[in-house]
C-alpha cells in the first residue's frame with residue numbers, strides 16, 4: 376500500500392480573475408516521491424504550484440496538506456513546507472551566512488552554525504559567506520536561496536525552476552540533493568525546464584497545459600527537450 380499523500384489537489388482550477396491558466400489539476404505527492412511539473416513558458420506551472428501551496432486562492436477545487444485544506448498562514452504548514460521560488464528576497468544588511476543562520480535557527484536546526492557551514496560548502500558559496508546580497512552574482516544569489524530552502528527540515532519541498540542561473544556542475548549537485556531529500560522521506564515538487572534534472576529526480580511527471588496530464592518521466596523529458604511534440 377502506498378503512503379498517504381503529503382500534498383494533493385483535486386479538480387484544482389488555478390488562475391487570475393475568473394480565468395484559469397490551464398486545465399483542472401488532480402495530483403498528489405507522497406513521502407519519498409518527486410513530482411516533476413513541466414510545460415511550456417506561460418503554461419501555468421508556477422501558478423499551479425503557488426495555488427497548491429496556498430499562495431494564491433484556487434478558482435475552484437481544493438488542495439490538501441495531509442488531511443487539511445492548505446492554509447499557508449498556519450504556522451504548522453509553514454514549518455513543514457520549504458519553498459524556493461524565483462524571488463530575490465533578501466535582507467539587505469545580512470550576509471549570506473547570516474541569512475542561512477536565520478533560517479536554520481528559525482526552524483530549530485540543531486547546531487545551526489555547523490549546518491550553515493555545510494550548506495555554504497555544498498552550494499559552493501563559502502568564499503562569499505560574509506558578502507551582502509548586493510555583492511553576490513545572480514548565480515550566487517540563486518545558490519543562497521536554494522541553500523536556505525535545503526538547510527531547514529521539511530516534509531514538503533517545493534522548487535520552482537531550481538536550475539535557473541545554475542552552472543552545469545551545480546545543476547547536477549542539485550539533482551543529488553533533491554534525490555537525497557526524497558530518500559530521507561521528504562515529498563518534493565519540482566517545476567523544471569531541464570530534462571536532465573527531471574530525469575535525475577522525478578518519480579512522476581505532470582504536464583501543465585489546457586489539458587493537464589500525467590505522463591511517464593521520460594515522456595516529460597522528451598517534451599521539454601523539444602524531441603517530442
Ligand SMILES: Nc1ncnc2c1ncn2[C@@H]1O[C@H](COP(=O)(O)OP(=O)(O)OP(=O)(O)O)[C@@H](O)[C@H]1O
Pocket residue numbers: 391396414415416417418419420421422423
Ligand atoms: N500575477 C498575474 N496576474 C495575471 N496573470 C498572470 C500573473 N502571473 C502570471 N500570469 C499569467 O498566467 C499565465 C501562466 O503564468 P505562469 O507564470 O504560471 O507560467 P509558467 O508555466 O510558470 O511559465 P514559465 O515557464 O515561463 O515560468 C501566463 O499567461 C501569465 O501571463
